[in-house]
Amino acid sequence: MKIALFPGDGIGPEIMDEARRVLDALDLPGLVVFEGDVGGIAYKRHGHPLPEETLTMARAADGVLFGAVGDPECDNLERHLRPEQAILGLRAELGLFANLRPATTFAGLEDMSALKPEIAREIDVLIVRELNGDVYFGEKGMRETANGEREGYDLMSYAESEVRRIAHVAFRAAQGRKHRLCSVDKANVLETSQLWRDVIIETAADYPEIELSHMYVDNAAMQLVKKPGQFDVIVTGNLFGDILSDQASMCVGSIGLLASAALGERQTEFGTFGMYEPIHGSAPDIAGQGKANPMAMILSLAMLLRHSLGREDDAVRVENAVAKALEDGVLGGDLGGPAGTREIGDAVLARL
Amino acid sequence: MKIALFPGDGIGPEIMDEARRVLDALDLPGLVVFEGDVGGIAYKRHGHPLPEETLTMARAADGVLFGAVGDPECDNLERHLRPEQAILGLRAELGLFANLRPATTFAGLEDMSALKPEIAREIDVLIVRELNGDVYFGEKGMRETANGEREGYDLMSYAESEVRRIAHVAFRAAQGRKHRLCSVDKANVLETSQLWRDVIIETAADYPEIELSHMYVDNAAMQLVKKPGQFDVIVTGNLFGDILSDQASMCVGSIGLLASAALGERQTEFGTFGMYEPIHGSAPDIAGQGKANPMAMILSLAMLLRHSLGREDDAVRVENAVAKALEDGVLGGDLGGPAGTREIGDAVLARL
Ligand SMILES: CC(C)[C@H](C(=O)O)[C@@H](O)C(=O)O
Ligand SMILES: CC(C)[C@H](C(=O)O)[C@@H](O)C(=O)O
Numbered sequence: 001m002k003i004a005l006f007p008g009d010g011i012g013p014e015i016m017d018e019a020r021r022v023l024d025a026l027d028l029p030g031l032v033v034f035e036g037d038v039g040g041i042a043y044k045r046h047g048h049p050l051p052e053e054t055l056t057m058a059r060a061a062d063g064v065l066f067g068a069v070g071d072p073e074c075d076n077l078e079r080h081l082r083p084e085q086a087i088l089g090l091r092a093e094l095g096l097f098a099n100l101r102p103a104t105t106f107a108g109l110e111d112m113s114a115l116k117p118e119i120a121r122e123i124d125v126l127i128v129r130e131l132n133g134d135v136y137f138g139e140k141g142m143r144e145t146a147n148g149e150r151e152g153y154d155l156m157s158y159a160e161s162e163v164r165r166i167a168h169v170a171f172r173a174a175q176g177r178k179h180r181l182c183s184v185d186k187a188n189v190l191e192t193s194q195l196w197r198d199v200i201i202e203t204a205a206d207y208p209e210i211e212l213s214h215m216y217v218d219n220a221a222m223q224l225v226k227k228p229g230q231f232d233v234i235v236t237g238n239l240f241g242d243i244l245s246d247q248a249s250m251c252v253g254s255i256g257l258l259a260s261a262a263l264g265e266r267q268t269e270f271g272t273f274g275m276y277e278p279i280h281g282s283a284p285d286i287a288g289q290g291k292a293n294p295m296a297m298i299l300s301l302a303m304l305l306r307h308s309l310g311r312e313d314d315a316v317r318v319e320n321a322v323a324k325a326l327e328d329g330v331l332g333g334d335l336g337g338p339a340g341t342r343e344i345g346d347a348v349l350a351r352l
Numbered sequence: 353m354k355i356a357l358f359p360g361d362g363i364g365p366e367i368m369d370e371a372r373r374v375l376d377a378l379d380l381p382g383l384v385v386f387e388g389d390v391g392g393i394a395y396k397r398h399g400h401p402l403p404e405e406t407l408t409m410a411r412a413a414d415g416v417l418f419g420a421v422g423d424p425e426c427d428n429l430e431r432h433l434r435p436e437q438a439i440l441g442l443r444a445e446l447g448l449f450a451n452l453r454p455a456t457t458f459a460g461l462e463d464m465s466a467l468k469p470e471i472a473r474e475i476d477v478l479i480v481r482e483l484n485g486d487v488y489f490g491e492k493g494m495r496e497t498a499n500g501e502r503e504g505y506d507l508m509s510y511a512e513s514e515v516r517r518i519a520h521v522a523f524r525a526a527q528g529r530k531h532r533l534c535s536v537d538k539a540n541v542l543e544t545s546q547l548w549r550d551v552i553i554e555t556a557a558d559y560p561e562i563e564l565s566h567m568y569v570d571n572a573a574m575q576l577v578k579k580p581g582q583f584d585v586i587v588t589g590n591l592f593g594d595i596l597s598d599q600a601s602m603c604v605g606s607i608g609l610l611a612s613a614a615l616g617e618r619q620t621e622f623g624t625f626g627m628y629e630p631i632h633g634s635a636p637d638i639a640g641q642g643k644a645n646p647m648a649m650i651l652s653l654a655m656l657l658r659h660s661l662g663r664e665d666d667a668v669r670v671e672n673a674v675a676k677a678l679e680d681g682v683l684g685g686d687l688g689g690p691a692g693t694r695e696i697g698d699a700v701l702a703r704l
Binding site: 088142156186188217225251 | 570
């Protein structure tokens with residue numbers, strides 16, 4: 001079993017340290033761990049946010065644990081050298097097309113949400129976001145219009161095979177949950193969405209037991225505020241998924257606790273190759289101070305254990321240890337508590 | 353002074369009736385009122401959701417009051433015949449490029465929001481959405497890929513003049529408010545957004561007194577949940593504006609009270625030509641039952657009086673009458689109250 005760790009920028013390294021301690025404590029037989037540079041730190045050391053050797057390391061692994069990237073010192077670099085390009089590059093190069101972003105309110109933490117506790121309490125949604133297509137990866141550029149103006153453009157598109165493979169991921173996820181799938185698009189305006197909707201409907205024929213619905217993205221953004229508990233699984237394209245999944249995470253209120261997976265098609269010896277990262281960013285303002293909550297990072301490790309290493313038992317062990325620590329009142333600064341990074345790591349380890 | 357009324361589908365006609373009664377009560381000197389068909393009803397009567405005579409009527413008016421369109425019986429028509437095309441067609445044909453969507457929590461109604469009352473109370477944001485460009489109106493279609501797959505595509509783009517004119521609208525709006533403008537884009541991924549950001553920054557030079565910030569759309573969707581009170585004016589493109597403005601409306605909690613304006617460049621004798629409509633839709637489930645809350649429709653009339661007819665005093669009179677009715681506990685079903693459409697209309701008229 002091989003895992004690549006990419007701590008990245010800001011709070012990435014310190015939260016990765018805690019995930020690493022949890023991983024070590026599990027003492028997985030024959031585990032090999034690599035460490036690689038991504039993001040601003042990679043740019044500073046190697047001149048590129050996603051160095052070739054990092055990519056090679058990722059390709060050789062069964063799963064990648066990714067901290068966070070983003071560094072204010074790199075904000076004025078040309079786009080292709082900015083830290084975020086490490087994420088986009090890894091997604092594209094590794095074919096990580098399926099982004100799983102579960103958002104569930106932790107028992108006892110309903111008050112952390114900006115939503116009323118009785119509404120926040122009901123949130124238990126899995127957002128399945130397509131991650132390799134859409135307007136993210138279409139032809140794009142700056143050009144001059146006929147009358148000499150500057151114009152920026154980006155082509156949005158989806159081909160049927162791209163929609164079909166993410167649809168299967170979403171329908172299967174719904175099978176393991178409450179059997180309800182809501183596909184979000186903007187088919188009243190976009191042809192890309194019309195194709196999306198057509199293919200989702202075609203794919204539904206393979207899953208007669210799943211209750212499928214469709215919602216326009218503007219309405220979905222409203223419903224996620226009004227009654228987020230109505231959703232089980234949501235499937236949507238790259239751009240809408242970017243917006244809605246962040247919105248849903250914030251509805252939960254404890255963004256420092258949310259993990260995500262980006263899965264590819266490659267099957268490893270133990271599961272599906274994937275990259276795992278916390279939802280939150282690199283938080284440069286608190287970096288290096290030992291204040292960051294490592295729980296989302298540790299829960300990302302749990303997702304890696306489950307999906308890429310086939311270690312469901314270990315995944316549950318880790319998740320339970322985190323839940324127990326929360327129950328026992330071990331709260332980081334993001335949750336209004338006093339616990340620091342190391343202290344939270346210790347608390348999780350003690351409950352493993 | 354000429355006003356065109358387009359009641360449309362669902363609850364459109366019944367709420368328009370109440371706005372009409374308020375308009376009549378104002379007894380504007382020399383006012384001429386036309387009525388035209390749009391949406392599903394227009395399709396049924398004339399074979400098109402936006403008949404030529406409706407468009408002519410709109411062009412002849414100083415302002416258009418628009419009810420709502422959307423009819424489940426039209427859901428399976430070809431896209432260009434669906435009710436929503438009336439809105440898109442009017443925006444394009446009339447050059448209505450500036451969508452103003454204020455979202456403010458009404459005093460005493462903080463509890464209607466899904467957000468905690470102390471968070472909802474702070475909401476007072478104006479979303480300025482570009483309405484004539486972006487992926488809405490770019491080249492679009494279905495085609496076959498090299499390997500024979502169906503593919504849907506839509507071109508997203510903005511030219512600098514399109515961004516500049518909406519930027520001016522937004523900066524000027526901020527001058528009349530709290531002098532803060534937040535421009536929302538996805539410049540870390542989209543070239544369209546990069547051009548958007550560049551032009552917003554250039555335009556800012558004309559407004560040194562406005563505090564300008566930039567936010568990625570995914571973060572904006574989070575911040576609108578976490579702390580919507582942080583925003584004064586938001587300016588954004590057509591697609592992001594569609595999503596964020598609906599989200600913001602729902603944060604307020606009383607979507608039956610929110611009005612919007614779509615302004616063009618044409619100056620009339622009295623102000624700026626524009627189209628005004630409630631944020632809520634045609635609500636076919638309660639249509640024809642006298643249950644719909646006409647307040648958003650009446651408040652849309654107030655916006656028309658202000659922007660297109662230069663009747664600020666009358667606008668304020670109407671707005672105060674609505675606010676007074678709410679204060680006096682005249683609540684529609686959408687706010688958990690018992691008042692019906694006519695009763696609410698009566699209540700507003702009595703307080704005019
Ligand atoms: C950093 C950025 C390019 C990225 C995205 O838009 O996909 C991020 O927002 C995310 O959701 O992982
Ligand atoms: C009906 C639809 C085409 C429209 C839009 O997307 O602009 C609507 O959602 C709106 O916001 O007015």
